[in-house]
Amino acid sequence: MRGANLAVAIEFEESTEWMDVCALDDLVPWYGGCALVQGRQVAIFYLNEDGLYAIDNYDPIGKANVLHRGIVGDINGELVVASPLYKQHFSLITGQCLEKKEAHVETYAVRVVAGRVHIGVRVPD
Amino acid sequence: MQTRTRLVIIGNGMVGHKLVETLVGSAVAQRFELITFCEESRYAYDRVHLSEFFNGKNAQDLSLVAEGFYSRHGVTVHLNDKAVAIDRANKIVTSARGHEVDYDKLVLATGSYPFVPPIAGSDREGCFVYRTIEDLEAITVKAQASRIGVVVGGGLLGLEAANALKSLGLETHVVEFAPRLMAVQIDAGGGAVLRSKIEALGVRVHVAKNTTRIGAGSERLHRLEFEDGASLETDLVVFSAGIRPRDEIARACDLALGARGGISVNNHCQTSDADIYAIGECAVWNNQIFGLVGPGYQMAQVASAHLCGDAASFTGADMSTKLKLLGVDVASIGDAHGKSHGARAYTFIDEPNGIYKKLVVSAEGQHLLGAVLVGEAEAYGNLLQIVLNGLGLPEHPEALILPVSPAGAPGLGVDALPDVAQICSCNNVSKGELCAAIRAGATSLGALKSETKASTTCGGCAPLVTQILNKEMARLGFAVKKDLCEHFPHSRQELYHIVRVERCKTFEELLDKHGRGRGCDICKPAVASILAACWNDYVLQKEHAGLQDTNDHYLANMQKDGTYSVIPRVPAGEITPEKLIALGRVAKQHGLYTKITGAQRIDMFGARVDQLPHIWKDLVAAGFESGHAYAKALRTVKSCVGSTWCRYGVQDSVGLAIEIEDRYKGLRAPHKIKMAVSGCTRECAEAQGKDVGVIATDKGWNLYVCGNGGVKPRHADLFATDLDKATLIQYIDRFFMFYIRTAGRLQRTAVWMENMEGGLEYLKDVIIHDTLGIGAELEAEMAAVIDTYECEWKKTIEDPDKVKRFRHFVNSDKKDSNVIFVHERGQIRPATEAEKLLAPRARGGLNQLP
Ligand code: SRM
Ligand SMILES: Cc1cc2nc3c(=O)[nH]c(=O)nc-3n(C[C@H](O)[C@H](O)[C@H](O)COP(=O)(O)OP(=O)(O)OC[C@H]3O[C@@H](n4cnc5c(N)ncnc54)[C@H](O)[C@@H]3O)c2cc1C
Ligand code: SF4
Ligand code: FES
Secondary structure, X not given: OOOHHHHHHHHHOOOEEEEEEEEHHHOOOOOEEXXXXXXXXXXXXXXXXXXXXXXXXXXXXXXXXOHHHOEEEEEOOEEEEEOOOOOOEEEOOOOEEOOOOOOEOOEEOEEEEOOEEEEEEEOOO | OOOOEEEEEEOOOHHHHHHHHHHHOOOOHHHEEEEEEEOOXXXXXXXXXXXXXXXXOOHHHHEOOOOOHHHXXXXXXXXXXXEEEEEOOOOEEEEOOOOEEEOOEEEEOOOEEEOOOOOEOOOOOOEEEOOOHHHHHHHHHHHHOOOEEEEEOOOHHHHHHHHHHHHOOOEEEEEOOOOOOOOOOOOHHHHHHHHHHHHHOOOEEEOOOOEEEEEEOOOOOEEEEEXXXXXXXXXXXXXXXXXXXXXXHHHHOOOOEOOOOOEEEOOOOEOOOOOEEEOHHHEEEOOEOOOOHHHHHHHHHHHHHHHOOXXXXXXXXXXXXXXXEOOEXXXXXXXXXXOOOOOEEEEEEEOOOOEEEEEEEOOOOOEEEEEEEEOXXXXXXXXXXXXXXXXXXXXXXXXXXXXXXXXXXXOOOHHHOOOOOEEEOOOOEEHHHHHHHHHOOOOOHHHHHHHHOOOOOOOOOHHHHHHHHHHHHHHOOOOOOOOOEOOEOOOHHHHHHHXXXXXXXOHHHHHHHHOOOOOOOXXXXXXXXXXXXXXXXXXXXXXXXXXXXXXXXXXXXXXXXXXXXXXXXXXXXXXXXXXXXXXXXXXXXXXXXXXXXOOOOEEEEEEOHHHHHHHHHHHHHOOOOEOOOOOOEEEEEEEOOOOOOOOOOOOOHHHHHHHHHHHHOOOEOOOOEEEEEEOOOOOOOOHHHOOEEEEEEOOEEEEEEOOEOOOOOEOOEXXXXXXXXXXXXXXXXXXXXXXXXXXXXXXXXXXXXXXOOOHHHHHHHHHOOOOOOOHHHHHHHHHHXXXXXXXXXXXXXXXXXXXXXXXXXXXXXXXXXXXXXXXXXXXXXXXXXXXXXXXXXXXXXXXXXO
């Protein structure tokens, strides 16, 4: 699992534009931060050696921009964040909600370059 | 390999989609090539919950089709394309966009359309029906510029539409042709109760009114004219006068129709052409149409089985319904009108509470034939099962509808039901199927729902499904697991002892030695609470910050829109005029909504995360401390005014309340703890409803423990009498520490004590008689917590690094644009989703009071 995020980053390399959002030090390990990326709110989670993850900040069930303020952990081995509003879990890897199959959030590529966190924005062809 | 059967489905509504879902999930899915025509601009959505559109659900929330589902299964969908003709001889379907598709088998799932009575003027602008998302969008837009709305039709859907108009802020009227509401489902008595309940909610009901014409109004846009000469002016009209099957395409190709329309089908759902099936609301079986989704789903299953070559028959469906209309429970079961030969009835009416219940029983009184429930429909599940399974009636059938005595409802538990009993009528799931799924491992309600689909449509069967789950689990002898969660094979109590004994200081350490994985939102806050109770470190310290629930993390309570509320401590509810003014000033300055809470203090709502440190800087400067309303911790010590002012008071209750609130403030516990002190036996502080309550006597203080309000109120038990203050405090110290040591996660004191072997007497032994010899230890542990108290907010605003965390964005000072307020009664409140739709102008930024 640890390498997973790196693979995502490489896969997107060609069609991805990277946006510098903050220093790695600005993030609290095992907690979320929220970045504004081209008008979208992106929740970023820094899980020490488990890597960095980024998903939509908007909770489609609670209908508020709060996911970065949820508790992160794992459920049956899947890294998740629990929405602080009604506690549904969203996979940090796929964005899928574990409790409600219709609920799903976007995931984004993240990388760290020289201590700075970059979010991948897919460039339309 | 066999060539594939090309199956064309006309209509992608609830039932059409169900057919696709059933077919692609079948063992022989490969045999079919599926093509479907969908007249609407979106894939199938949940029409049953359409009205939730006004509670903030959008088209995507209502969708029944998971993203990519159709393409994954190779289903071709012609979206936004209506099938207009069927050439049966050559087996070709033609669409409005000019597609010509030949078929081997064809299924019609065209649903129905809302019937608009032939009234002159019914086509004026501002007249709507209530069937699709587009209808609701149009109503929303029109409502913006309207003050009054009228629903024509007082049936089930009419009342649902009335609720929608009301929630859009319109003065709402319902006009019904019949002499009562919901004439099809309920009888006159039920109709009268329903009417008075609905009128009490502010909806005007006009029954026995035949609308003859709609013309221009003098004050409002329209005037409705009635046969009796009366009239009613309105800006908006919604017609909800019943549905008609959409049989036009079948009619044009000469398929047999029912006497009053609808496409005739046999027991396999085949029409008069054996290669064409009809299912759902467009089909008529045995001269009956079925305007509910449950029977439609059954037809989809029958047609699917028949197409796959299996024997399956549709043999009619139960039309019982249970609904919540404008907040009023309404249910009708079986022969609600007592039309069966010789039927007799029992009726119960409770006018003050607006409850009406009727049982219809067979001539000999042995069987239940039907029932009507208005105002309270808890018995629905039970009664329906009795009717459907023909179970015998108890000796006194009236007991089934009489108010429940404290001894509990009589009646038939789920045990009495046979395995074939259909529990979920929407999805046709029997008790036997539920039990089998439970045995196969679906041991939570969530798992059971996704495994069997039971309770996923109207939800009416949820209480029964839960009962069956619990019974079956008990029967299988599942021990209730005490493990906190998948990460720790220990109970909260065991973890507490481990933390104490090993002097464990962080979550990481505990997880490394005693757990597995990375933790979750169950174990992290639970461990954080244990660590705080044992060592009282600052909760936002680096090692602890990520463990905290958002409320503890931001030291405020998250509200529905992601903003927070702020409650400063007001010990015992005593507050100086200066401090009251200070609170008002701070709230005004930061644009917050204020409310007096149910616990003698003041709550300020609508604070964005970036505002919190600023608000607290002002509050701390004015002498306030954190009220810990966000924490599982001591909340308040409520007090009455006591002997200082009150002519009956025998002790200074305010003085004592302040002293103990200061003593225990910040104390973290398995759940929140609440206290109160009353100055005499009149008990104005409601101390007997608290975890710890104190009531003054002329000799000292009586101590009560383990009470609470809330979900399951419980009166506190008298624990010790006429105590002096030192002893009182000694007992409370021991009581709280013993609770913190031994209670389960999120267990309040009452539940903790009730689950304790020996109960109250044992607790008295431990606390008063110190039979475990731990009294001194408990007191010392409490003293350590009290000595290390710091106001978390004061500490936070003094640390620039911590203040930095209170930003919405790491890379911008912009505000969250989804936080939108509107004004009501002179203050702000969060905009509803419907209001956000109406006010796109407000989207860009905050609309706050200055
Ligand atoms: C603000 C307030 C209502 C009000 O406007 O008056 C309130 C608001 C909430 N209560 Fe309460 N309760 C408030 C007094 C009460 C009272 C009355 C009292 O304390 O005297 C009770 C019943 C007494 C009791 O607890 O024994 C009460 C019983 C509950 C319960 C049910 C607890 C139970 O054991 O059954 C919950 C749910 C829970 O804690 O799990 C709850 C939970 C909540 C939550 C935290 C729900 C949530 O998770 O968002 C609400 C937070 C709103 C907010 O952010 O402020 N609230 N709540 C009151 C704050 C009091 C304060 O100054 O701290
Ligand atoms: C507000 C509301 C509340 C309801 N509440 C409940 C409830 O609580 N419980 C309950 O059991 N039922 C309820 N119902 C009824 C339930 O929604 C219907 O029984 C169910 O949707 C019927 O499914 P269907 O597929 O037969 O029809 P529909 O869902 O109407 O689907 C038919 C689809 O076929 C399309 N179509 C028609 N003709 C063509 C054509 N020629 N070419 C292409 N497409 C075509 C239509 O546009 C439509 O999308 C409610 C309905 C409404 C409107
Ligand atoms: S009673 Fe319910 S809605 Fe009211 S404040 Fe308490 S939790 Fe919130
Ligand atoms: S009866 Fe409607 S979901 Fe079960």
